[in-house]
Amino acid sequence: MRVGSPGDPASRRPLAAAPVLGRKGEGGMEPAWRQAGRGRGRGRGKSGASQVVGSVRETEIGGGADRQANGRGSNSSSSSWPRSQPGISNELSSLKKFEEIRKANQAVAQRFADEDTSSEEEGDEDFEGQRGKIVASTFTTYTSHIGDDSSRELERTKQYLNDAFQSGAQTCLICIASVKRNQAVWSCFRCYCIFHMPCIQKWAKDSIFLVSSVLDDDFGKKDHSWPCPKCRHQYEQSQTPTRYYCYCGKVEDPPPDPWLVPHSCGQVCDREFKPLCGHKCLLLCHPGPCPPCPKMVSITCYCKKAKPVSRRCSAKGWSCQQPCSRLLTCGQHKCENPCHTGGCPECPRVSRQRCLCGKKTAERLCAKPQWQCEEVCGRTLPCDNHTCEQVCHRGVCGNCPRSGSRACPCGKSKSALPCTEDIPTCGDTCDKPLECGLHRCSMRCHRGPCETCRQEVEKQCRCGKHLKTLPCHKEYLCETKCTKLRDCQRHQCKRKCCSGNCPPCDQNCSRTLGCRNHKCPSACHRGACYPCPETVEMKCNCSASVLVVPCGRERTTKPPRCKELCRKPPTCHHPSREKHRCHFGCCPPCKQFCQKALAKCAHLCPATCHDEVLVKQANSHQPTGPWEQRSEQRFIRTAVPCPPCVIPIPMACLGKHEVSLLPCHAVGPYSCKRPCGRLLPCGNHTCAKECHAVTIVDEDEKHKAGKECQACEEGCSKPRTGGCVHPCMLPCHDGACPPCSQMIRIKCHCKITNLYVECMEMTTADAETKIILNSCKNQCPKQLSCGHRCKATCHLGNCPQNCSQKVKMKCPCKRIKKEILCSVVTEEQVLVECDEVCQEMKQKASEMKEAEEKAALEKERLKQQMELEAFEKRLKGRRKKNKRRDTMETKETAWQKYKKYLMIPVCGIILAVVTFYLLQLN
Numbered sequence: 001m002r003v004g005s006p007g008d009p010a011s012r013r014p015l016a017a018a019p020v021l022g023r024k025g026e027g028g029m030e031p032a033w034r035q036a037g038r039g040r041g042r043g044r045g046k047s048g049a050s051q052v053v054g055s056v057r058e059t060e061i062g063g064g065a066d067r068q069a070n071g072r073g074s075n076s077s078s079s080s081w082p083r084s085q086p087g088i089s090n091e092l093s094s095l096k097k098f099e100e101i102r103k104a105n106q107a108v109a110q111r112f113a114d115e116d117t118s119s120e121e122e123g124d125e126d127f128e129g130q131r132g133k134i135v136a137s138t139f140t141t142y143t144s145h146i147g148d149d150s151s152r153e154l155e156r157t158k159q160y161l162n163d164a165f166q167s168g169a170q171t172c173l174i175c176i177a178s179v180k181r182n183q184a185v186w187s188c189f190r191c192y193c194i195f196h197m198p199c200i201q202k203w204a205k206d207s208i209f210l211v212s213s214v215l216d217d218d219f220g221k222k223d224h225s226w227p228c229p230k231c232r233h234q235y236e237q238s239q240t241p242t243r244y245y246c247y248c249g250k251v252e253d254p255p256p257d258p259w260l261v262p263h264s265c266g267q268v269c270d271r272e273f274k275p276l277c278g279h280k281c282l283l284l285c286h287p288g289p290c291p292p293c294p295k296m297v298s299i300t301c302y303c304k305k306a307k308p309v310s311r312r313c314s315a316k317g318w319s320c321q322q323p324c325s326r327l328l329t330c331g332q333h334k335c336e337n338p339c340h341t342g343g344c345p346e347c348p349r350v351s352r353q354r355c356l357c358g359k360k361t362a363e364r365l366c367a368k369p370q371w372q373c374e375e376v377c378g379r380t381l382p383c384d385n386h387t388c389e390q391v392c393h394r395g396v397c398g399n400c401p402r403s404g405s406r407a408c409p410c411g412k413s414k415s416a417l418p419c420t421e422d423i424p425t426c427g428d429t430c431d432k433p434l435e436c437g438l439h440r441c442s443m444r445c446h447r448g449p450c451e452t453c454r455q456e457v458e459k460q461c462r463c464g465k466h467l468k469t470l471p472c473h474k475e476y477l478c479e480t481k482c483t484k485l486r487d488c489q490r491h492q493c494k495r496k497c498c499s500g501n502c503p504p505c506d507q508n509c510s511r512t513l514g515c516r517n518h519k520c521p522s523a524c525h526r527g528a529c530y531p532c533p534e535t536v537e538m539k540c541n542c543s544a545s546v547l548v549v550p551c552g553r554e555r556t557t558k559p560p561r562c563k564e565l566c567r568k569p570p571t572c573h574h575p576s577r578e579k580h581r582c583h584f585g586c587c588p589p590c591k592q593f594c595q596k597a598l599a600k601c602a603h604l605c606p607a608t609c610h611d612e613v614l615v616k617q618a619n620s621h622q623p624t625g626p627w628e629q630r631s632e633q634r635f636i637r638t639a640v641p642c643p644p645c646v647i648p649i650p651m652a653c654l655g656k657h658e659v660s661l662l663p664c665h666a667v668g669p670y671s672c673k674r675p676c677g678r679l680l681p682c683g684n685h686t687c688a689k690e691c692h693a694v695t696i697v698d699e700d701e702k703h704k705a706g707k708e709c710q711a712c713e714e715g716c717s718k719p720r721t722g723g724c725v726h727p728c729m730l731p732c733h734d735g736a737c738p739p740c741s742q743m744i745r746i747k748c749h750c751k752i753t754n755l756y757v758e759c760m761e762m763t764t765a766d767a768e769t770k771i772i773l774n775s776c777k778n779q780c781p782k783q784l785s786c787g788h789r790c791k792a793t794c795h796l797g798n799c800p801q802n803c804s805q806k807v808k809m810k811c812p813c814k815r816i817k818k819e820i821l822c823s824v825v826t827e828e829q830v831l832v833e834c835d836e837v838c839q840e841m842k843q844k845a846s847e848m849k850e851a852e853e854k855a856a857l858e859k860e861r862l863k864q865q866m867e868l869e870a871f872e873k874r875l876k877g878r879r880k881k882n883k884r885r886d887t888m889e890t891k892e893t894a895w896q897k898y899k900k901y902l903m904i905p906v907c908g909i910i911l912a913v914v915t916f917y918l919l920q921l922n
Contacts, residue, residue: 176514178553186200190231194287208224208225247263248271250270261286265285294312294314295312296313297316319340321338322339323338324338326344328366329367332366333366359375376388379397381397404416410445435473455471457470462475464499486503505523508522513529541583545561566582601664603664606647616635647664651668655691678704679704695708724760740763744757748775771796775795779794788822807820811838816838
């Protein structure tokens with residue numbers, strides 16, 4: 001993003017363009033060094049230093065322009081600059097602190113200025129570091145087993161892992177789109193190329209459909225194979241992927257994990273090494289081929305002569321470099337080669353050997369002792385009339401081929417004649433089948449081949465559309481051209497007299513591939529073309545970094561990020577640019593400090609380089625109506641003048657209260673907005689006017705008020721002695737104030753009555769007198785713990801607990817009564833006890849109670865006996881009537897009569913059902 005553009009953060013930074021804060025009349029704002037803040041110089045030490053930091057930052061950002069606009073006598077409300085006493089040491093310390101703060105602020109500004117350009121680079125470095133950690137974690141088990149010395153054997157597998165992270169490297173060759181980590185994929189078992197799951201399923205389905213023909217009898221029944229789009233490896237129809245698995249095939253639908261390789265499950269691979277050695281891969285689930293087997297095995301050399309040594313399983317074969325000494329196939333010599341793998345080679349020695357017939361001798365390889373001299377044998381056969389016509393051979397020549405019973409040329413008659421005589425023809429018809437396969441030879445028995453068939457027959461052309469009478473040995477081809485489409489389903493056959501089995505299309509496909517850059521070089525075919533096999537190199541601006549992507553992806557893939565430095569010359573007044581990486585387009589704006597000498601002072605410009613700043617160009621043309629479109633905003637690169645000098649200069653205020661650091665362009669007398677603080681002639685108050693110039697007559701009395709200060713108009717503010725809080729009612733005066741005569745209201749000790757006492761009397765009294773003054777002289781209203789009221793006068797503190805009031809006490813039988821003091825009762829020292837008369841009364845009362853209980857029991861027993869006799873009398877008078885009623889009620893019903901006969905079959909049925917159910921369960 002260029003500097004000055006509407007969305008550029010750098011264009012809004014204070015130091016880059018030195019913006020000017022709004023003036024007091026325009027936006028209600030004032031320069032930062034005059035704005036109200038935390039208080040200027042109201043604390044010393046650490047608090048003052050922190051206030052300096054805040055004020056200096058605001059000054060550097062852009063408060064200088066407003067200072068110049070507002071003038072030297074700004075009416076700001078308060079100040080935020082630290083207080084410093086006049087003096088050379090304080091000024092030097094302030095300058096030193098300011099210099100340190102200025103450097104710190106410049107470093108912060110530089111960091112913010114570099115944020116845009118460096119954020120992407122840091123993000124790339126963080127991503128590369130994260131990718132390196134993930135790759136290292138994938139190889140942890142492998143490298144811990146074999147060590148770092150064998151890490152070179154993992155380069156091929158590491159390349160696949162890096163391609164999985166690299167932008168644009170993982171590309172589906174079918175749809176020419178990037179393979180993302182949250183998409184279902186399938187990997188070829190041979191070339192390890194990755195495809196989208198829907199793409200490879202559609203590819204397999206289309207390939208199988210195009211190979212099989214609808215006209216075939218076995219359409220839909222034959223198991224046709226389909227090829228990999230890249231390596232053309234053939235897969236069976238049953239191997240068409242239907243599920244999304246990780247690389248090792250253990251987890252279905254592996255969830256995407258940012259700390260794992262894309263499409264990996266994070267478990268150990270456990271796939272068998274190729275070639276098979278009995279061990280399994282130790283890496284985490286990974287793309288591409290498994291690395292060589294890192295296991296250590298004990299194995300001897302190829303010739304089995306040396307002792308076994310420990311070697312890597314992937315390179316376990318080794319040679320002891322001793323002669324092999326195994327017997328060769330010739331059976332005469334031994335192998336002289338060093339210890340080697342596999343079988344021994346053929347014997348390299350040469351020797352003179354005879355041919356099979358023994359006529360010639362030649363130097364031949366020892367490994368091939370049998371050879372033919374290519375001459376006719378020529379030995380006389382047993383008939384002594386003919387010689388052997390076979391080429392050089394081993395063994396006997398055999399009987400004469402003309403001996404024995406021989407047939408005539410047509411094979412119809414046989415005769416036994418000497419081998420010197422030829423068999424005569426039989427004179428019968430030859431009748432051998434001719435070459436046409438339809439007719440037979442009509443000539444008489446003859447020697448030699450039969451002539452061609454000359455019979456005329458009605459023949460049908462090859463396409464089956466025409467008939468014509470021709471000799472049998474001639475083929476009939478019509479001039480009709482075939483109109484069927486060839487197997488490509490694009491071009492007609494156009495072959496004369498085609499039999500229907502049209503040959504494959506011999507034209508080139510020439511269709512534009514998915515990359516849109518090349519055409520299909522294959523023969524004309526059906527269905528989609530194979531993906532483009534070409535690759536394209538994408539280079540950075542300086543061509544130092546190269547990224548190889550499939551053809552067609554160069555339009556959507558970002559160029560590689562180059563780590564080399566940009567080599568373009570600077571376009572500003574600085575001799576060199578800031579170091580940044582290679583990039584396309586314009587270089588980022590210069591972020592170095594301007595450092596040009598300012599015109600009004602000798603200081604250097606501390607702002608960021610502003611030789612090329614994007615400035616909005618004013619549009620002079622205004623649209624005449626709504627029908628005209630507004631022209632787009634235009635920005636031009638131009639040099640912006642240096643901002644006003646903001647280097648702080650120490651300057652004392654008008655009242656000499658402090659020395660503040662003002663921007664260089666706004667140095668001049670100013671008011672710190674504090675009260676004057678000089679002692680007025682009254683000697684009690686100070687001047688409350690805002691910081692102003694004071695004419696000092698005597699240097700020794702510089703803290704006293706001058707003629708410019710105000711006159712004292714305040715009342716007396718001297719503090720009272722003895723704790724009196726009432727102010728003096730006289731105006732500001734010298735000497736002591738008169739005694740205070742105001743009445744104050746206080747509460748008594750019991751908090752009920754309000755008492756009014758003179759302030760002077762209360763403040764001058766001692767402790768005992770104050771207790772007496774706070775008493776209302778009435779009886780204390782508080783209640784003692786015994787429940788009686790306190791008898792003392794209003795007093796301070798707790799009430800005495802020795803209650804003198806009398807209470808009545810009784811003995812346990814309530815007969816004897818006495819009056820005793822309350823304090824004695826609470827202490828439980830005296831109790832009223834019963835005498836002998838009380839004991840006799842208790843004994844008589846208990847005897848009377850026992851007699852009454854016995855009388856009551858006797859009365860209850862007599863009552864129960866009378867009730868029992870009355871019940872027995874009533875029961876004897878009704879005995880006969882009850883007997884007749886009982887006889888009528890005991891008559892048997894039908895169910896009681898036949899229930900025995902009905903329950904037997906019912907129980908049998910229930911038992912049978914239960915038995916059947918138990919048998920079914922078993």
